[in-house]
Amino acid sequence: MSNFSIPGSQSTPAIDGDWDHGTLSMQGDSYPENSYELFQQVFSWVERFLLEAGRPLTLELRLLYLNTSSIKAMMDILDLLEEAHHDGKPVAVNWRYDPRNERVAELAEEFKEDCTFPFAIVALDSAASAS
Amino acid sequence: MSRDNGELEELIKRLLADPDLREHPLNFALGQLWFQYRELLNRMERITRMSDAYQSMARQRELSLAERFDKQLRQLEKVARISDRYQHMMRELNIALKEAATHDPLTALANRRPLIERLKAEMERSERLGHSFCVAMLDIDRFKRINDGHGHDVGDTVLIETARVMEAEVREYDLCGRWGGEEFLIILPESTLALADDIVRRVRGCISQLKVRVGDEVLSITVSAGLAQYRGDGESYSELLNRADAALLQAKRDGRDSQQLAV
Numbered sequence: 453m454s455n456f457s458i459p460g461s462q463s464t465p466a467i468d469g470d471w472d473h474g475t476l477s478m479q480g481d482s483y484p485e486n487s488y489e490l491f492q493q494v495f496s497w498v499e500r501f502l503l504e505a506g507r508p509l510t511l512e513l514r515l516l517y518l519n520t521s522s523i524k525a526m527m528d529i530l531d532l533l534e535e536a537h538h539d540g541k542p543v544a545v546n547w548r549y550d551p552r553n554e555r556v557a558e559l560a561e562e563f564k565e566d567c568t569f570p571f572a573i574v575a576l577d578s579a580a581s582a583s
Numbered sequence: 584m585s586r587d588n589g590e591l592e593e594l595i596k597r598l599l600a601d602p603d604l605r606e607h608p609l610n611f612a613l614g615q616l617w618f619q620y621r622e623l624l625n626r627m628e629r630i631t632r633m634s635d636a637y638q639s640m641a642r643q644r645e646l647s648l649a650e651r652f653d654k655q656l657r658q659l660e661k662v663a664r665i666s667d668r669y670q671h672m673m674r675e676l677n678i679a680l681k682e683a684a685t686h687d688p689l690t691a692l693a694n695r696r697p698l699i700e701r702l703k704a705e706m707e708r709s710e711r712l713g714h715s716f717c718v719a720m721l722d723i724d725r726f727k728r729i730n731d732g733h734g735h736d737v738g739d740t741v742l743i744e745t746a747r748v749m750e751a752e753v754r755e756y757d758l759c760g761r762w763g764g765e766e767f768l769i770i771l772p773e774s775t776l777a778l779a780d781d782i783v784r785r786v787r788g789c790i791s792q793l794k795v796r797v798g799d800e801v802l803s804i805t806v807s808a809g810l811a812q813y814r815g816d817g818e819s820y821s822e823l824l825n826r827a828d829a830a831l832l833q834a835k836r837d838g839r840d841s842q843q844l845a846v
Contacts, residue, residue: 517669519669520663520666524662527662555675556672559665562661566661
């Protein structure tokens with residue numbers, strides 16, 4: 453068991469890895485000073501989970517703005533999931549967005565494009581998005 | 584050639600195997616030569632096989648490198664595409680934010696921020712070029728009575744309609760905005776007080792033609808206005824607005840639906 457949590461800031465998303473539940477959630481904007489440093493930890497956690505946990509992994513994403521290096525990092529993480537999927541491991545992504553900003557959904561579609569595992573793009577209901 | 588070789592090899596094998604020739608002095612030497620020849624042939628075949636294996640390995644490696652390069656390239660293109668879209672989204676959000684920060688959401692007229700900016704710019708222009716400009720403060724008459732009597736929805740409609748007419752009736756380079764509540768400000772560049780007086784009279788005339796329907800009732804709207812011309816000589820914009828306000832107050836005292844020029 454190894455949980456992992458990074459509090460969010462104005463320029464970095466809140467990140468929570470829950471080993472027991474098999475969920476990794478990321479929420480907020482992402483334009484960190486050093487995205488390699490930030491996402492390396494996420495990448496390693498996902499890599500280790502897929503290798504050791506033997507349980508399904510779900511990414512819960514509520515990301516708004518991503519800078520270029522964060523986009524690259526997200527694609528690397530999705531590549532990891534794609535590989536795991538090819539190895540027969542159950543993985544999934546739920547990308548939630550505020551329906552007032554449809555563009556976020558369009559961008560999530562771009563990320564989804566090359567993924568063959570379950571990848572849902574879900575509108576948050578307005579009550580939840582207001583919180 | 585290979586057939587000759589084959590024949591030669593057959594001949595040598597036969598000669599070496601012939602018991603009658605076993606004691607021949609050349610038999611031993613030929614046997615040794617034959618043995619070395621076979622060895623060399625084997626070694627050459629082995630070298631060829633290894634060399635082929637290396638070649639195919641290098642080729643595989645090249646293929647996988649090319650594949651990886653292609654994949655990286657595709658990923659890079661995708662990153663750039665997504666990044667462009669994020670930037671586009673930010674730009675649109677910026678425009679929306681700017682609009683929200685400078686405009687009144689109800690009437691879509693300019694709010695105080697651009698009004699004050701414009702006032703300062705006109706003051707500078709006026710000081711520099713000696714051109715005169717005026718401001719007009721307008722206030723919807725008995726607005727509280729409309730709001731209280733018919734509800735806020737009707738009050739909002741009156742504000743929206745008044746704003747619409749005002750914007751349509753001023754000149755292209757005039758700026759009108761919502762100063763607050765039921766109060767509006769019009770900035771009239773390149774205008775004397777007499778000209779501004781005419782323009783505001785026309786605007787007020789058009790507003791008084793407005794008919795706002797509330798159920799069976801038809802509401803008429805009138806506005807009062809106070810006008811002031813920029814004095815120059817270091818007059819501040821708040822002093823200018825105060826004079827317009829005082830004139831507006833005078834117009835209200837005169838029984839409303841009228842306009843007054845500030846001294």
